[in-house]
Amino acid sequence: MKQRRKAVCLLSGGLDSATCLAVARREGFACYALTFDYGQRHRQELEAARRVAAALGAADHRLMRIDLAAFGGSALTAEIPVPKGRLAAEVAGGIPVTYVPARNTVFLACALAWAETLETGDIFIGVNAVDYSGYPDCRPEYIEAFERMASLATKAAVEGRLRVKIHTPLMRLTKGQIVRLALELDVDLSLTHTCYDPQSDGRPCGACDACLLRRKGFEEAGVADPLERRR
Amino acid sequence: MKQRRKAVCLLSGGLDSATCLAVARREGFACYALTFDYGQRHRQELEAARRVAAALGAADHRLMRIDLAAFGGSALTAEIPVPKGRLAAEVAGGIPVTYVPARNTVFLACALAWAETLETGDIFIGVNAVDYSGYPDCRPEYIEAFERMASLATKAAVEGRLRVKIHTPLMRLTKGQIVRLALELDVDLSLTHTCYDPQSDGRPCGACDACLLRRKGFEEAGVADPLERRR
Numbered sequence: 001m002k003q004r005r006k007a008v009c010l011l012s013g014g015l016d017s018a019t020c021l022a023v024a025r026r027e028g029f030a031c032y033a034l035t036f037d038y039g040q041r042h043r044q045e046l047e048a049a050r051r052v053a054a055a056l057g058a059a060d061h062r063l064m065r066i067d068l069a070a071f072g073g074s075a076l077t078a079e080i081p082v083p084k085g086r087l088a089a090e091v092a093g094g095i096p097v098t099y100v101p102a103r104n105t106v107f108l109a110c111a112l113a114w115a116e117t118l119e120t121g122d123i124f125i126g127v128n129a130v131d132y133s134g135y136p137d138c139r140p141e142y143i144e145a146f147e148r149m150a151s152l153a154t155k156a157a158v159e160g161r162l163r164v165k166i167h168t169p170l171m172r173l174t175k176g177q178i179v180r181l182a183l184e185l186d187v188d189l190s191l192t193h194t195c196y197d198p199q200s201d202g203r204p205c206g207a208c209d210a211c212l213l214r215r216k217g218f219e220e221a222g223v224a225d226p227l228e229r230r231r
Numbered sequence: 232m233k234q235r236r237k238a239v240c241l242l243s244g245g246l247d248s249a250t251c252l253a254v255a256r257r258e259g260f261a262c263y264a265l266t267f268d269y270g271q272r273h274r275q276e277l278e279a280a281r282r283v284a285a286a287l288g289a290a291d292h293r294l295m296r297i298d299l300a301a302f303g304g305s306a307l308t309a310e311i312p313v314p315k316g317r318l319a320a321e322v323a324g325g326i327p328v329t330y331v332p333a334r335n336t337v338f339l340a341c342a343l344a345w346a347e348t349l350e351t352g353d354i355f356i357g358v359n360a361v362d363y364s365g366y367p368d369c370r371p372e373y374i375e376a377f378e379r380m381a382s383l384a385t386k387a388a389v390e391g392r393l394r395v396k397i398h399t400p401l402m403r404l405t406k407g408q409i410v411r412l413a414l415e416l417d418v419d420l421s422l423t424h425t426c427y428d429p430q431s432d433g434r435p436c437g438a439c440d441a442c443l444l445r446r447k448g449f450e451e452a453g454v455a456d457p458l459e460r461r462r
Contacts, residue, residue, distance in 0.1 A: 073348035
């Protein structure tokens with residue numbers, strides 16, 4: 001039996017990362033899902049990640065603890081209010097306070113470490129540069145620069161045994177297209193968790209950036225969000 | 232009083248990182264030392280890092296836990312014997328088993344996160360591409376690629392509020408030159424720990440890669456290693 005190619009898939013437990021994992025599975029990869037407990041206040045997403053990894057048949061799922069909250073600097077880890085009501089980037093005219101310093105760089109670096117021990121160069125991340133909060137580490141030029149750096153960083157790549165490829169299947173999709181893709185791939189979106197609000201009991205607050213973008217996606221796709229129905 | 236510029240300094244507790252920290256101090260930086268408990272079996276270096284940070288007057292010193300050992304793949308974290316006797320790269324003709332997958336990428340990513348919250352882009356790392364074990368993530372082309380990626384990754388850099396600069400003052404020095412630089416800068420090398428052997432009681436085993444390179448440095452500098460005197 002031919003062994004399936006392996007891929008490390010970053011999985012937060014939200015709509016985008018769940019869909020990204022489903023894309024990796026459709027492409028035939030054995031998926032090694034990686035979730036971070038980085039001190040985020042909306043810890044409900046950790047449980048969602050476990051549910052999603054199990055439902056999508058991940059070959060393995062690891063929860064890695066990295067205390068980015070110790071450094072502060074973000075509304076997602078520190079006692080800074082999560083902006084609500086309108087997309088924070090539109091209000092502030094820049095990168096919003098929910099940005100976590102260097103988060104995707106830390107996540108991708110750890111994914112790279114795991115990938116190398118799994119003897120693969122394939123890493124999936126559900127970043128999106130269309131309907132997003134304006135975080136710099138979601139843009140294609142950043143991902144390309146990471147990929148280039150990673151190809152110089154690792155023994156396996158330098159020795160020519162593997163090629164590092166950061167897959168970003170959602171990069172150019174609208175939120176509506178992501179919802180439709182998730183449904184096409186039979187992702188059970190009732191298992192996901194998107195809301196930034198630490199008070200959320202699993203249901204979306206409906207007002208933070210993450211909820212506003214999610215709602216936009218379901219509206220564009222013309223379907224109801226199963227989490228909204230649970231309200 | 233003018234505030235000193237801040238720099239995050241990666242500090243393992245060995246000869247190179249201690250010297251690198253002393254260079255950052257000489258250049259006038261307030262030094263924020265960052266040490267990783269990544270599951271290394273030679274845990275004595277963590278205590279050495281604490282001693283060095285205190286002796287060199289670091290403004291702050293953080294110990295960050297990241298479980299790279301969970302991924303395996305290295306003689307420094309897994310139950311793989313540490314090669315002894317001759318430089319492993321010369322014996323194996325390649326990158327040795329003490330290589331830890333993506334280690335410097337993970338360390339620099341976390342340093343970047345802390346730097347951004349400290350509102351600085353200056354990061355010091357004591358990598359060296361002359362007398363070294365052949366790890367890919369110690370070479371100048373890797374460091375340049377990381378710097379470029381980091382400048383696209385972070386809010387502060389993208390908004391033009393800071394410039395990411397990875398300082399590698401030891402990159403082009405021989406081990407002998409590093410020892411002489413340490414002595415010039417009054418680094419107490421008896422506080423450092425270099426040996427990879429988890430059985431080491433603080434004294435160098437004298438046979439692993441790290442010890443062989445350290446000994447070469449002291450021999451070239453024509454001085455005795457204070458750790459050897461303790462044997």
